[in-house]
Amino acid sequence: AQTVTQSQPEMSVQEAETVTLSCTYDTSESDYYLFWYKQPPSRQMILVIRQEAYKQQNATENRFSVNFQKAAKSFSLKISDSQLGDAAMYFCAYRRLDTPLVFGKGTRLSVIA
Amino acid sequence: DAGVTQSPTHLIKTRGQQVTLRCSPKSGHDTVSWYQQALGQGPQFIFQYYEEEERQRGNFPDRFSGHQFPNYSSELNVNALLLGDSALYLCASSLLTGDTEAFFGQGTRLTVV
Numbered sequence: 308a309q310t311v312t313q314s315q316p317e318m319s320v321q322e323a324e325t326v327t328l329s330c331t332y333d334t335s336e337s338d339y340y341l342f343w344y345k346q347p348p349s350r351q352m353i354l355v356i357r358q359e360a361y362k363q364q365n366a367t368e369n370r371f372s373v374n375f376q377k378a379a380k381s382f383s384l385k386i387s388d389s390q391l392g393d394a395a396m397y398f399c400a401y402r403r404l405d406t407p408l409v410f411g412k413g414t415r416l417s418v419i420a
Numbered sequence: 421d422a423g424v425t426q427s428p429t430h431l432i433k434t435r436g437q438q439v440t441l442r443c444s445p446k447s448g449h450d451t452v453s454w455y456q457q458a459l460g461q462g463p464q465f466i467f468q469y470y471e472e473e474e475r476q477r478g479n480f481p482d483r484f485s486g487h488q489f490p491n492y493s494s495e496l497n498v499n500a501l502l503l504g505d506s507a508l509y510l511c512a513s514s515l516l517t518g519d520t521e522a523f524f525g526q527g528t529r530l531t532v533v
Binding site for chain 1: 462464524
């Protein structure tokens with residue numbers, strides 16, 4: 308079974324600084340998708356960024372970028388120019404095309420003004 | 421577009437009772453998935469509905485059942501509630517075909533006392 312591991316239960320970052328959240332996963336598949344979701348206190352899961360395993364280029368969405376290392380099964384999220392609104396739980400998730408999402412346990416990110 | 425809506429937002433039930441949670445998918449989506457998120461954990465997949473049939477199921481007992489209606493909305497039913505069923509229940513909608521993003525609702529917080 309696929310598993311997703313987030314080894315950092317909590318992280319903090321100064322406003323305007325950069326922070327990297329770690330994620331590793333275990334799979335024997337070659338085609339899959341990886342995601343980072345943000346869950347603020349409002350509880351709604353919001354997609355931050357996604358990466359298709361067949362793409363070598365790392366995904367980027369404005370201040371959010373990933374470092375996807377397929378051989379190492381590593382998928383880290385970098386948040387640049389951190390803002391107070393970035394404070395939330397961040398979940399790394401994996402799925403194949405036709406399977407449900409498998410989530411990690413999450414990383415709580417605090418942003419210090 | 422109202423996105424994914426779930427009701428109720430909060431619910432308190434007594435052990436042994438039964439509960440029904442409801443989800444309306446994002447307009448145009450035909451697939452609904454349910455997840456259970458215990459406190460401090462990532463969401464765990466319960467089951468997925470498409471064309472009014474349960475299509476996939478996670479590792480949850482038969483006390484957890486569901487239904488999908490012709491308008492694609494869905495219900496999650498839990499019988500014989502246990503204290504351990506206390507959690508945030510998230511609904512996600514998507515399109516079965518094609519590589520589409522899953523959109524989440526804000527969840528129903530269930531407390532079993």
